[in-house]
Amino acid sequence: MSRPRLPLYLKILLWFGVNLLALALLLFGFLSMQFRMSLDWMLSGEAGERIAAIGDNVTFELSSLPEKEWPEALKRYEVQHDVTFALFSSSGAQVMGTAVQVPPGVVPKLIDKRGPGDHPPPRRPLPGTGRRRPSDAPPKPRFLLRAGDPAHYWAGIHLDLTQESDNRPLTLLMVSNTITGGGLFFDAWPWYGLAGAALLLSALVWMPFVRGITGFIGRLNHAAGRIAQGNFGERVTRGRNDELGELSSSVNAMAAQLGEYVAEQRRITADVAHELCSPIARMQMALGVVEQRSTPEQAGYLSKLDAELQHMARLVEEVLAFSKAETLPDRETAEDIRLHELILAVIAREASDANVQLHVPAEMQLHSLHGALDRAIGNVLRNAVRYAGEYGPIHIHAEQQDGNTRIRIADQGPGVPPESLPRLFEPFYRPESARRRTTGGSGLGLAITKRCVEACRGTVTARLREPAGMEIEISIPSA
Structure with a gap:
């Protein structure tokens, strides 16, 4: 079974794709190690802003509702973001929301260590944006980590929100089984866009280079095929100063030498055939004279000799015709x-x-x-x-x-x-x-x-x- 033929252009692009895939796997492995060690670095970017905005939204909405309606409001947030929402007291005990089993590594993060004067009033979010209003107040303590078996991603923020029965602030905990957290923890779409843009840009940079190589090789292959068919006047325009340019010069030199060699052989063949015409004609004339003076016993041998001479004459005639056929367009x-x-x-x-x-x-x-x-x-x-x-x-x-x-x-x-x-x-x-x-x-x-x-x-x-x-x-x- 023959192997499928792949054009060189496609092979180079495939290897380029494999190279990008290897780099992507390396980056993915690096980020995975970072995610396993610590995710706090993500809080300084968009993830921290989104968690803080959710905290402000939850604080503002729950502060305007009676406590008996808080579970229903948290459930709406769960449906909207596909993340589990729960409220914990400053001592680390769950007080509201979907029941979750908190790993030991997350419990210390739930304890609010702020003092009584560190709780400014809740701020209403900007309408239609989901973002917080500007404030000079320091950001609320937040955390994001990976823990548990099986592992989940845990994000939390200490709120400026208290229960009627307990004046201590609550902590909002968000739990997801993926790093994206419904887009709250990590938004993958910008990364996909970046990867696509990088791939497109790389392809645009590589395509002229690859097309130049494969196009030149295609012209070289076409010329070599024409030379193999006997068109020794075919030449390849060099146009390159690399190994492919040297190869084209070698192909041109080979075609020139082959053309000279074949032309020499054809000239020799034509000359020999032409020179053979005269002795064959003289032999046929001499044979005719001998036949007139031959005895009946010699007639059979002379007839065979005449047949051989005629066969030789036809062969020489065809060789001459073959040599002259090349110049037919000129004649x-x-x-x-x-x-x-x-x-x-x-x-x-x-x-x-x-x-x-x-x-x-x-x-x-x-x-x-x-x-x-x-x-x-x-x-x-x-x-x-x-x-x-x-x-x-x-x-x-x-x-x-x-x-x-x-x-x-x-x-x-x-x-x-x-x-x-x-x-x-x-x-x-x-x-x-x-x-x-x-x-x-x-x-x-x-x-x-x-x-x-x-x-x-x-x-x-x-x-x-x-x-x-x-x-x-x-x-x-x-x-």
Whole structure:
């Protein structure tokens, strides 16, 4: 089972996300340790302000109500804030509210140590804000801690509120099983907003850098693919002063050297083939003279020799055709072509005795290189007749779609092994089934086809048919 492919751009962003997650976990662990040790530091910020505001609100509201209505008022606060509210006396005993089991560590905090003159009258909160009115009086004693098993969060504030039966001030205790305390102890939303803003800002900072790297690698990969297809003139604009820039220079140098090497090999091949034409022609002339003076016993040997010379001549001719196919765009001019007429001429030349069924509209036209297209279709049809003509009709279809003319030549023969498909258009490549002298050619027919199609700015592909046969598709721009 193959591993799923992830683009490099996504991989870098994922690692960036993992990095942020690790930092967030580290921060969370640090804050958790701080919360476990002491939460008093939170009272100097918004948490302390909110607890003090709740204390003022409770003090003002309860002071204006009879004591018998206090439990109902505390219950409303519980529903509103999703936190347990209870009132305790200055001695640490609960006097009102939902019953709670106070841990030993919280009991000392409930005892109000203020003197009799330290209790200013309650202040009415600012309407609609829940905040306290400004005052020069010192803030009331507050506390916030984590205690109990299971652990809960306990917050309290000593109020300027007393019972009718006891003139000592009361303490408001708020209990929650989470650090947020319904938003009273800790408001997580600003932290979420901060984390989101940090993530967005980091992504905006990183994205140009990552996109620059992945975009350059994408262009480099595209150029390498073009070079692998034989386009040795492809170059990558450096544009960078780092390792990627050095890599692009290396790719450009490799493409230049490969281009020179392949051009040298093609020139040598063409020169050798051209030089072989003269001795082969002289040998054929000499063989003709010898045949005229030969005896009947020598005729069989001379016939075999003549067949070998003819095979050598055809091979040299194909090598020359392969070498010249590269310069077709310089030697031919594009013209309007009636495709139906062109293919009929190719059939008459290459497959006059074969069963070929043509499915091409008579009015179909395209603008391309006539000679190159004629040679490409002829080579494919010749192969189909040679290897699959005895297995059934050969079908030639053509259609125009998305600005391209697609020509499909399909047979019903044995085809080729699937592993041979990617190499069919390589020079001198022949599948094992085509290596016999009686049926196999030089291995240049489809290579010449590819060069002719590329001269027409098109592409050629091969695929196997089901249940048997093979199909060659030529796609050429219509205009």
